[in-house]
Amino acid sequence: MAQPKPRMGRIEYLNVLPIYHALETGRVPHGYELVYGQPSALNAMMQNGELAVASTSSVEYARRPEKYWILPDLAIGSYGTVLSVLLVSRCPVADLDGKTVLVSTATHTSVTLLKLLLKDHARVSVKFETGNTAEYLTMPDKPGAPAAMLVIGDEALRSRNHPVYSHMWDLGEEWLAWTGLPFTFGLWVVSRDAAKRQGLAEDPAHVLHAGRDWSYANMDTLLAAAQERYPYSREALIEYFHCLSYKLGDLEQQGLRLFYDRLAAAGEIPKAPDLAFWPGI
Incomplete structure (x- = not known):
């Protein structure tokens, strides 16, 4: 056999x-x-x-x-820009202090990287929630929509130039700016x-x-x-x-x-x- x-x-x-x-x-x-x-x-x-x-x-x-x-x-x-791991936000990242960031259960590395970058690189304190990012990308005016969302993979590529979540933070770029490393x-x-x-x-x-x-x-x-x-x-x-x-x-x-x-x-x-x-x- x-x-x-x-x-x-x-x-x-x-x-x-x-x-x-x-x-x-x-x-x-x-x-x-x-x-x-x-x-x-x-x-x-x-x-x-x-x-x-x-x-x-x-x-x-x-x-x-x-x-x-x-x-x-x-x-x-x-080594810098990655395009497919993005924090998309309604406002500049510097203005996210105290606001809610929605993350998906589909990723582990990107969530932990985002936590480090926001706390130690951008110096902002946010509230993290887990949920369906795709839902709010298609219906950004739905009640309870977060101030920002972590989107990855093909969803991130589709989210560029979003009309509401128009501020993009590329995590690959930000890591390079913070550390000088890929x-x-x-x-x-x-x-x-x-x-x-x-x-x-x-x-x-x-x-x-x-x-x-x-x-x-x-x-x-x-x-x-x-x-x-x-x-x-x-x-x-x-x-x-x-x-x-x-x-x-x-x-x-x-x-x-x-x-x-x-x-x-x-x-x-x-x-x-x-x-x-x-x-x-």
Whole structure:
């Protein structure tokens, strides 16, 4: 009887298309079952050992580093503008003191980053509530609408130039202004437990690097595929992909370690974890 394929998590956002398109279309052969979900859902599946490999939030690794290995030289982040992680507000951020900011349960890293930036960078104190950001983007005059909202992924891309939530704060830009370093929103990690139970016949780092490198070498094909699936112009897609980094080099690791240090200082995690990298097969 054939062994089931090890399962690999794939965030349902445009930003990871350059990693997975070649895997999804067979241009990079692989032996994984791709599992799709929101970042928080994939985090939960990784916690429970339901996935062998996944793109997961930087905060998920920080909270449970003993469960994971980080795949080397693979991440999703930005050196400044990211476009898809935004605080959209009815007023300038400096005027948000005492007001309500709505955040989604779909993201962990972006929420903790926003808390740090508002408190220690912008020096404003807000009230955070969890709820449906999409509802208020479409009905901004609905009673109870917040002063500002954190929007991520494709929702953030659609929220640019919103007529009511017209003040935009790009969290990648603000982190760079605060620290001078790039920010890493997500990592690709291997579940130590699931890797033992499911077995990994193929090195996931090699598979995912091959997917990324194929996209770099075939950007016109990738852009055409993105236009078939998403309602954005070629120019908008080029701008977006240009903002994103899929590397985890020395500078990205410096930024990630600083983020973890500041999370620990803020009491969001017990201590800043070491970066434990996948040893390979």
